[in-house]
Amino acid sequence: MSRRPFIAAALALMAFLGCNTPETHVRRSSLMDYLYPKQKAAPMPDPAGARLKLPLKLGVAFVPGGSASWRVQNLMAPGQEKQLLDVVKRSFQDRPWISEIKLIPSAYLRAGGGFENMDQVARMYGVDVMALVSVDQVQNTDPRWYSFTYLSIVGAYVLPGDANDTNTLIDAAVYDVASHTFLLRAPGQSQVKGSSTWAYREKQLREHSAKGLELAMTDLAKNLDAEVGAFKAEVARGERKDVDVVDRQGVSLRQSGGRNFGGSTSWIEVLGALALLGFALRLRRA
Amino acid sequence: MDVLTLTAEALREPWRLWTGHLVHFGWEHALANAVALAVPWILVAPRDRRRLALGTLILPPLLSVLLLPSLGGGEYRGASGLACALWALVGLRLAVRNESALGLMMLAGLLVKLAAETVVGGGVLLRAGGWSTLPAAHLWGSGLGLAAALPVQACIRHFHPRRT
Numbered sequence: 001m002s003r004r005p006f007i008a009a010a011l012a013l014m015a016f017l018g019c020n021t022p023e024t025h026v027r028r029s030s031l032m033d034y035l036y037p038k039q040k041a042a043p044m045p046d047p048a049g050a051r052l053k054l055p056l057k058l059g060v061a062f063v064p065g066g067s068a069s070w071r072v073q074n075l076m077a078p079g080q081e082k083q084l085l086d087v088v089k090r091s092f093q094d095r096p097w098i099s100e101i102k103l104i105p106s107a108y109l110r111a112g113g114g115f116e117n118m119d120q121v122a123r124m125y126g127v128d129v130m131a132l133v134s135v136d137q138v139q140n141t142d143p144r145w146y147s148f149t150y151l152s153i154v155g156a157y158v159l160p161g162d163a164n165d166t167n168t169l170i171d172a173a174v175y176d177v178a179s180h181t182f183l184l185r186a187p188g189q190s191q192v193k194g195s196s197t198w199a200y201r202e203k204q205l206r207e208h209s210a211k212g213l214e215l216a217m218t219d220l221a222k223n224l225d226a227e228v229g230a231f232k233a234e235v236a237r238g239e240r241k242d243v244d245v246v247d248r249q250g251v252s253l254r255q256s257g258g259r260n261f262g263g264s265t266s267w268i269e270v271l272g273a274l275a276l277l278g279f280a281l282r283l284r285r286a
Numbered sequence: 287m288d289v290l291t292l293t294a295e296a297l298r299e300p301w302r303l304w305t306g307h308l309v310h311f312g313w314e315h316a317l318a319n320a321v322a323l324a325v326p327w328i329l330v331a332p333r334d335r336r337r338l339a340l341g342t343l344i345l346p347p348l349l350s351v352l353l354l355p356s357l358g359g360g361e362y363r364g365a366s367g368l369a370c371a372l373w374a375l376v377g378l379r380l381a382v383r384n385e386s387a388l389g390l391m392m393l394a395g396l397l398v399k400l401a402a403e404t405v406v407g408g409g410v411l412l413r414a415g416g417w418s419t420l421p422a423a424h425l426w427g428s429g430l431g432l433a434a435a436l437p438v439q440a441c442i443r444h445f446h447p448r449r450t
Contacts, residue, residue: 265322267318269395
């Protein structure tokens, strides 16, 4: 009895299994690894706490992942980093408590650079607080039942036998530069699903990676806004003993209890009043 | 804390009862309130000007005292509570005299403002300078303005009965 059919069947089975093994790609940058590298003792924040004077100058940067910066790891296309940070910048540029938002290239942040590196970059850009963005992206590829058609070569180019899903979690932690006090954090997440042929799997994964990051950044911007509101309320209630916020008039949010009230007339009301005045003066002339 | 703003300290520093309505959180805040204050002064009938001046002097401390419980540990700045009082005063006097529809229009405008603040929650929204509108100031101001206009109207009717 010839062994050839068995060998051919075994090779085909191996090829089949090789084509259809689920794959996972992980891209990760860790805030903890950047700010608190294991070989160094974690510096203590200033016991006096943070005193934030409004309006703030905010710096936003991706923390480096692993041994190189996030961008250098080829995890983002050139120019995409700025595009992503712009999402956060656009969301906050009209906020009265922020005077300026600086986008800091991740190339300026050293892997494991710690607070020393953060201080250097903050001095360079002249920012009061830093939002450090870390990313955790997992991409899974699962074969569908008909992915065995890849063996026909034509199927690898025609039939979408790969189910790809990309889960992205972005976390922004905001620190006061002067006191190294942790102020607040906000998450952003996204999930992108799709199918691809074997031949276009990598292309789709790259596209989904970029899209996942963009969606997660948009989610982050929304959550960050809500977290800032909650943070201000906490400071006003005196629940954050380590932080005080001083407004443009020099009034401490903690001392005023966050309850600065004003009797105000909106501009719509002013226009209405002026219209009424114009009507009245016309009436008198008549 | 500013020495002119209205705070709980006003009980020991009474000038705050007046000055709290003069200081503002910024020029935009002050300008809008100044326009709102100017309108009743322009529209008031000449014979009511003295009454209006008296109201402008007397109503601020009364309004301040009414606002103190709402402030907690905070402070108050702005003249719009007083503006509401003057709008109510002048509006009611013009409306009762029935000289034109102007008085009714002023009162209607005031009512729309108060209703909008109640529905939208003007006190919840945080303004640019980190402060929020106190709708109670407008509500109390309007009430005081109406109260200041009513006795005047009653006196007019008493001393000048309508001819039949």
